[in-house]
Amino acid sequence: MLALQFLRDGRGQTVTIMVGVAVGVAVVVFVSALIQGLQSNIVQRTLGTQAHIRVLPPDEVNRRQAVAEGALQLVREDKRAQRRRSINNWQQVVATLDTLPSVRAVSPVIAGPAFAGRGAALESVALTGIDLRRYQQIIPLPDYVIDGSARLEPGEAMIGSELATTLGLRVGDKLRLDTGRDNPAVVNVVAVFELGVRELDARNVYLGLKQAQALLGLPGGVTQLDLVVDDIFAANTIARRIARLTGLEAESWMEKNAQLMNALSAQSLSTNMIIVFVSLSVAFGIASVLSVSVVQRTREIGILRAMGAGRQQVLHVFLIQGALYGLVGALVGIAGAYVLVWVFNTFGPGLFFIPVAHTLVVFALVLATVVGVLAAAVPSRRAAMLDPVVAIRYV
Amino acid sequence: MSEAQEAVLRLVGLRKSYNVGLPNETEVLHGLDLVIERDDFAALIGPSGSGKSTLLNLIGLLDQPSAGELYLLGQPTSTMDDAGRTRLRGESIGFVFQFHHLVQAFGALDNVLMPLMLRHGRPSVAAIDRARGLLAAMGLEKYAQTRPNQLSGGQQQRVAIARALVTQPSLLLADEPTGNLDTRTAADVFELLRRFGREVGCAVLLVTHDPRLSAACDRTIDLVDGRIVSDTRVPIGPSVSG
Numbered sequence: 001m002l003a004l005q006f007l008r009d010g011r012g013q014t015v016t017i018m019v020g021v022a023v024g025v026a027v028v029v030f031v032s033a034l035i036q037g038l039q040s041n042i043v044q045r046t047l048g049t050q051a052h053i054r055v056l057p058p059d060e061v062n063r064r065q066a067v068a069e070g071a072l073q074l075v076r077e078d079k080r081a082q083r084r085r086s087i088n089n090w091q092q093v094v095a096t097l098d099t100l101p102s103v104r105a106v107s108p109v110i111a112g113p114a115f116a117g118r119g120a121a122l123e124s125v126a127l128t129g130i131d132l133r134r135y136q137q138i139i140p141l142p143d144y145v146i147d148g149s150a151r152l153e154p155g156e157a158m159i160g161s162e163l164a165t166t167l168g169l170r171v172g173d174k175l176r177l178d179t180g181r182d183n184p185a186v187v188n189v190v191a192v193f194e195l196g197v198r199e200l201d202a203r204n205v206y207l208g209l210k211q212a213q214a215l216l217g218l219p220g221g222v223t224q225l226d227l228v229v230d231d232i233f234a235a236n237t238i239a240r241r242i243a244r245l246t247g248l249e250a251e252s253w254m255e256k257n258a259q260l261m262n263a264l265s266a267q268s269l270s271t272n273m274i275i276v277f278v279s280l281s282v283a284f285g286i287a288s289v290l291s292v293s294v295v296q297r298t299r300e301i302g303i304l305r306a307m308g309a310g311r312q313q314v315l316h317v318f319l320i321q322g323a324l325y326g327l328v329g330a331l332v333g334i335a336g337a338y339v340l341v342w343v344f345n346t347f348g349p350g351l352f353f354i355p356v357a358h359t360l361v362v363f364a365l366v367l368a369t370v371v372g373v374l375a376a377a378v379p380s381r382r383a384a385m386l387d388p389v390v391a392i393r394y395v
Numbered sequence: 396m397s398e399a400q401e402a403v404l405r406l407v408g409l410r411k412s413y414n415v416g417l418p419n420e421t422e423v424l425h426g427l428d429l430v431i432e433r434d435d436f437a438a439l440i441g442p443s444g445s446g447k448s449t450l451l452n453l454i455g456l457l458d459q460p461s462a463g464e465l466y467l468l469g470q471p472t473s474t475m476d477d478a479g480r481t482r483l484r485g486e487s488i489g490f491v492f493q494f495h496h497l498v499q500a501f502g503a504l505d506n507v508l509m510p511l512m513l514r515h516g517r518p519s520v521a522a523i524d525r526a527r528g529l530l531a532a533m534g535l536e537k538y539a540q541t542r543p544n545q546l547s548g549g550q551q552q553r554v555a556i557a558r559a560l561v562t563q564p565s566l567l568l569a570d571e572p573t574g575n576l577d578t579r580t581a582a583d584v585f586e587l588l589r590r591f592g593r594e595v596g597c598a599v600l601l602v603t604h605d606p607r608l609s610a611a612c613d614r615t616i617d618l619v620d621g622r623i624v625s626d627t628r629v630p631i632g633p634s635v636s637g
Contacts, residue, residue: 303496306457307510307558308485310478388457392496
């Protein structure tokens with residue numbers, strides 16, 4: 001009440017510092033939203049073409065004969081070549097993973113190398129056998145199809161746009177696939193897709209599960225299980241749990257994209273630095289305005305004390321002022337940030353969309369208010385400790 | 396002992412020194428003994444530097460004596476902490492300063508209500524009525540929402556008096572209340588102090604340089620060099636407006 005009146009009285013100062021706070025908060029909110037938008041965009045793009053977790057059979061290792069007690073054994077070991085093998089009992093593993101609450105979808109996949117040929121042209125490709133119905137929950141292939149329709153009956157294949165260009169293929173054309181097992185197959189191209197990643201568009205050939213199993217010589221087998229989870233940043237934890245649960249190897253997208261994760265955390269760090277330094281400068285701004293205000297109001301503080309105001313009350317008046325500077329400044333700043341975000345989304349480069357999270361808004365409000373109170377602490381204490389005798393005589 | 400309980404204020408051997416412990420330590424008040432009764436209307440006079448303001452600060456519990464005891468409404472105050480003195484001050488003492496010392500951010504009515512708001516928060520309807528009544532009695536009912544800097548000096552001082560009286564204090568301390576007013580306005584303000592001192596039933600202690608004002612008081616306490624040199628009572632004060 002008293003604090004409000006003081007704010008209204010010192011209107012010029014109040015407006016100045018609130019603009020300062022507002023600018024600071026707007027920067028914090030906008031930059032945070034920008035980085036959040038950018039990061040979720042990058043992550044989405046990365047995960048748009050890969051599974052969150054990939055479950056693989058464990059590597060084969062040489063078994064050694066147990067050594068007799070006291071005997072010394074000299075070992076020279078050649079690592080075993082990892083032949084393509086199926087995940088044992090994969091149907092049951094899929095059924096188990098399907099029941100995990102944190103896993104959104106599981107898709108069995110068989111993958112292996114092959115040559116794709118048309119006429120004299122030959123390209124090496126990554127053959128991927130999938131159950132399309134399950135697999136499109138991992139990667140929404142139909143969304144990426146630019147020609148033809150997404151389906152995988154026996155004798156049909158979906159190929160990437162780069163490969164289609166190289167081999168001069170169009171929907172309806174025939175493609176020869178050879179896995180080096182003397183069982184080449186000729187399949188119809190039913191769809192051309194474009195994932196937006198050159199490497200994948202040049203090498204991925206999708207077949208039905210059964211046909212791929214036959215081509216790769218693993219009838220009934222799958223070489224990997226692709227998973228998507230609800231919380232992408234919990235992928236590591238979930239992968240470790242799956243590994244313990246199934247005895248298989250589970251690799252999360254975070255491990256596969258360690259570089260990306262590094263970049264993301266470096267970005268987050270710089271955002272946090274911006275927040276810290278903006279908060280600091282806002283805090284100093286509020287503190288200096290309040291220090292001046294305390295000096296200006298020395299006599300009034302003296303009168304209030306003479307009229308029965310306790311030290312606590314004087315303290316509160318200035319703490320509340322600090323909090324209000326922070327809170328109201330933050331409200332204005334958040335409004336400003338919304339305008340900035342809107343401008344960016346509407347007129348910006350259009351590379352990605354920036355959402356403003358509610359948690360970010362609440363965070364900014366709380367942060368600014370707390371900073372306001374902390375900044376007010378020193379001047380408020382000085383006001384509270386003023387000797388009323390001196391304060392009243394102060395001119 | 397009954398006199399001590401009756402008295403609004405009782406000073407016993409009150410001393411005040413500044414710069415205690417330093418080479419330039421000076422004692423300003425040299426052991427004062429004084430009793431102010433409930434119906435006193437007293438003037439505290441004395442030359443500059445005699446310690447009037449120091450004494451007023453001590454009595455107003457704004458400052459603490461170096462030695463001696465100050466009983467306010469029979470309560471010893473030297474052992475009280477700051478919060479206790481603040482409470483006692485708010486409850487039983489009203490201040491009127493030479494420069495009105497109104498809070499510029501508030502209108503006249505809110506200034507009058509200030510002491511109540513400081514203690515109870517939002518003022519009650521009864522409190523607002525009392526404050527309005529006081530303003531009306533000061534002839535200021537029209538200016539309830541006016542900011543102090545838009546009032547004349549005399550009006551400001553009257554707001555200050557209303558503010559000092561709104562808590563119905565037992566003791567009203569006035570430090571040169573008419574010091575920067577012209578003679579006529581000064582006489583008005585003096586009369587108001589006198590009238591309300593009687594009506595509210597509080598003792599008034601008035602610091603003044605103006606011999607005409609002190610002559611109009613019931614009692615004159617003369618302070619010279621930190622000692623009370625005379626303390627005279629006049630049965631009925633003559634009017635000052637003559």
